[in-house]
Amino acid sequence: MSPSSQQICFVGDSFVAGVGDETALGWTGRLVARQAAAGRPATAYNLGIRGNTSAQILGRIGAEIEQRRSPLRSTRVVLSMGVNDTTYVDDKPRLSPDDSCANLERILEMISGDPLLVVGPLAVSDDAQNARIAQLSADFHALCSARGIPYVEVFSDLERHPVWRQQVLEDDGAHPRSQGYQALYELVAPRWDRWMPLSPVGGEQLA
Template sequence: MRLIAFGDSLVAGAGDPDHLGWVGRAVAGRRAITLYNMGVRRETSADIATRWRAEALPRMADDEPMRIVFSFGANDCHPVGGAPRLGQAESLKNAQAMLSAAAVLCPVLLVGPPPMADPGVSARLEGLNENLKMLASRLKVPFIDVFQPLMADGLWRAEAIAWDGAHPGAGGYQRMADLVSAHPAWRSFTLAGEDSST
């Protein structure tokens, strides 16, 4: 199975000394899955919406199961000049466009954004997370909420504060990977990968 992950630096795994991030850790040990990590630092949902299709199509194959996972929001909510880079309405519009178009190509899954060390950004992310959850439900796209568990756990935020204020280390990414990989939606989403030997 081929799994394509689109998102920002948190998908890319910035700050992880092992360079796996949560996506690499969530599929660790599953040799039948070919992972394409397409996370790009500083990108908003608008940036991802512009590029995802052109980057997905060359990585897709007719003879293998395909999956696309999206995760974004931190840069949308990050302030520039006192205001978030993107308003929630624009973030949701971008999300709907990406999820709807990608679902035509193959099964799609959305992982909500993790919390940030900055309380103001985290508050905006919490609201966006809830709206993304409702949007995914309307579109019948599986959604994995990691915001509240990571906020309650505290390790993600502590590691982010210890480094650059935004990105955790190996421990935080492992906690997020554990949340994602244990979720029934992820297990069913990636199950086809266990049936492929190519």
């Protein structure tokens, strides 16, 4: 089989990295496997870093993507962030909502030349933090919609999903295990299918 013409950079935090998943797939690995099973394999780079805020992601996303570009493949980007922004340190969130939104706006401008899919921040076990995450997700959604960027709002469904809630509570209060990531994958997959091109098996090589 010839190399795929698509490459995907998954950029974000520990949820992108799949922390807690004993199968080491996370939701991103499941999406890549879905592509391969459909006969449309893609080269995938998981660029999730545990603890990263939107400011830290802004500081590295441009270089991360540029280092992985290839003349043989077109690049697509999946971005997910925000939970760490809302985490309290010294009685205040690590980043203000205004700063988080400004960081997202700068990221959208920075990678405007690549197809982008944004997956919203996820639910955790703490109710007060979840209230902050819910508002940030709504703000992120509005910013993406204004620019015509596809956005997958997952917070509401995950907050009330029994498997996600149970596994997050049983672990560290933030990260689920494999079944929780499966639930997240199932929320993202329908929008993913509309976002990814239906290229032939193997794809064309790009000059």
